[in-house]
Amino acid sequence: MEVALRYIVPALLLSAAFSLTAYAADMVSSADRTFIAKVSQGGMFEVAAGEAGAAQGDTQDVRDQGATEAHDHTLVGAKLKTIATGAGVTFPDTLSAAFQHELDRLKAMSGRSFDAAYLQDMKVIHAKDGAAFAIEAQSGSDPKLRAFAAETHRIVLRHIGELDAVGP
Template sequence: MNRTHLLTLAATLLTTSTLLAAPASDNDKAWQAKVSQGGMYEVEASKLATQKATAQDVKDLAVMEVHDHELVGAELKRLSLAAGLPFPSTLNPEFQQRLAKLKSNPAGPAFDAAYLEDMKQIHDKDEKLFAQESNDGSPAFKPFAAQTDRIVKRHIGALHAV
């Protein structure tokens, strides 16, 4: 998905989500807590990969991850606040530990492999979470989850192509 498509997606999400703003359910709250942390982690891990990865395709993937997840995270934050949910500004201990583990890998092929494996794991979990929310979520989050699920699937494809 190129930049024009992402901007169109962001505009569509903004319009759709504004029209469908509704209170968040307990399931929405649990989902938002998981995916907001995962998204922030993916941004931080990918920023690290732009510096430590040695393979150009891994660096390119990391740049895409930062770009896409910053856009998705900004929209999730906007939707969350509109639905009365707090939005975290820092990683929780689980993801801080995960980031520390990734940082401990030296630059080079070992880092590249660890980053790719970590991104595959988190995207597989994310895809299930976004797919479920796109089916079962409240109107406040359902359209966003459906659009984002397509982005996550695209990322999974890109990860398996590296």
Template sequence: MKASFGVVLAAALVSASVAYAQGSASDADKAFVGKVSQGGRYEVEASKVALMKARAQDVKDLANSEVHDHELVNKKLKMISATEHVAIAPALNAEFSGKLEHLRGLSGADFDAAYLSDMAEIHDKDEKLFAQEAVNGGAADYKDFAAETDPIVKRHIGALHGTDSK
């Protein structure tokens, strides 16, 4: 009897350790992380290019805000994901790498227009993702992160609309 109690106790401890190591992130949380981590990384990289190549000052100002805000957001997402044991891809995927290379090949007004278009598209997608995660996320840390970040994304959307006439 004592031997089987020890076996049951050991199995329970192993099971609890595995559950802890996996974190509380749901599959939906993991999909959220995959999408917004790629988008956030792209926004930083594209905005760094915009700081060098943008022609209009308001586009450069937007790019500066993008780099600042998304570096902070990306850092927080990485910290939460480390705690939740959710992997974040170390580099941009093929889609975003292609978009970045396309931007690098542009200049002047063509660059500004393409950059603003990319930022508008990604922010519209991200805002929906953050709003959904804030309500339906599985892990509390991701829900809280999404709720805190959604207003930042909305502020960026507002700033993008301020550049529409350019």
């Protein structure tokens, strides 16, 4: 009897954990899922493009801004992944084909053309993701995602200011 309990109790606990995860995943709204999918891709792109900016930037401003992007969005992505997986939502670990294509295009450039393309890409993605963070902070159904979105929206606004200060 003692041996049987040694195997049954852990199996029941494991089953309960899977049930809670499935329940949590069912509680996440489709809008929150869309938000996670969108900003996780944008964030991964910002990390990869930031790393390229830090390595390939023609000017020190672009190299510094790229390092900031890679650093900040690595932390933001880790936090989002923790929230998403805690809610039972699958978190992507690779860039979409469209983002990968844009990253490859960017990395193929050098000099001033790289800097111009990098700054343009960063301004576009920050505008899109910034809008998504603002909406989620106001109307997201999950309190953890709302708080995360509000905090991250401030980071995105700071990055937009840095990008505007670097150049066109």
